[in-house]
Amino acid sequence: MRTHQVVLAHIEEDLASGRIRVGDRLPGERALAEQLGVSRPSVREAIKILEALGVIRTATGSGPEAGATVVADPAAGLGAALRLHVATDHVPVRDVVDLRLLVEGAAVRDAAARPTTDGLDQASALLDAMDVPGLDAPRFLDLDGAFHVTLAGMSGNVLHAAVLAGIGGAVREYIGEGAARAADWPTLAGRLRAEHRAILHAVRDGRADDAEAMVRRHIEDFHRDTASDQR
Known part of the structure; x- marks a missing residue:
């Protein structure tokens, strides 16, 4: 030793x-x-x-x-470790998507079981910012990532948000590439806005099953519709 x-x-x-x-x-x-x-x-x-x-x-x-x-901040340590491993570029996009499905599905279910006013307000403010006319795709996707991390943070499980923050760079890369490939970005952005609102409403209303199903479909559909030869 x-x-x-x-x-x-x-x-x-x-x-x-x-x-x-x-x-x-x-x-x-x-x-x-x-x-x-x-x-x-x-x-x-x-x-x-x-x-x-x-x-x-x-x-x-x-x-x-x-x-x-x-101080015991597990989010800091886990997030840093995940970022470093993802940065090695040996993590397939499909693996990142599958991890999101697991973590975000569980996170929004828990968030819907005990929604917090602060979390709902913060998520709603991010969605309002995404509705600004003329918002470019990079800024939209930055807000998108913040929205998903905020939802995860509402679950009460510190590791949910830590995991998402840790893979944030990999997520931002594949959704950015997907958005660039989209034949009609404004239409796709409009669909994403509507899906975000629906997920947040389900969390606010305490509809855990709906919230989980919606966020999983939201993640899977974007990957399916924009994936090309991603690893």
Whole structure:
């Protein structure tokens, strides 16, 4: 085991046992190095990994906010990991579509079971922005992605939104290519607007079955109608 992994294993054990909790500060770099018998650079490497994973937040200085504090943000870590793997360009578009079907289907079902006013208002505002006359396709698709992530965030499951944010680049790429291939983009955009409204209404009304069926059909139909030789 590499020395920085010793530090990671120690902190993981402390978190699992409850000796360290969210909001607590980790021991200082020197204290950890002496306690574990490792070098300070090894501790720094472990801290950087934990921060990238969304487990801690670091701040410089000497005040009460300085040092490494446990924050436990799984969305940050999972999203970053997914983005990196998708960026390798070895993830087929069909796999991305299938993941969306699973995650978004479950997310809107849960969102419909307990819709929140803030989430509904935010989603509605995004749809209003998509109705602006003369909106170009790239901006439309950016708002489209934000709408889907917002719906997922309403589910109450932090991993739903994390997964969608993580594959956001891959989703944006394939829907952008699909939109560019569309024979009649304005008509397609109009259809997408109507489908978005219907999904949001189903969530607002608590119609979980309808919301899930609609979002799955929405994702599948766009891929079917715009796919070419995508992987």
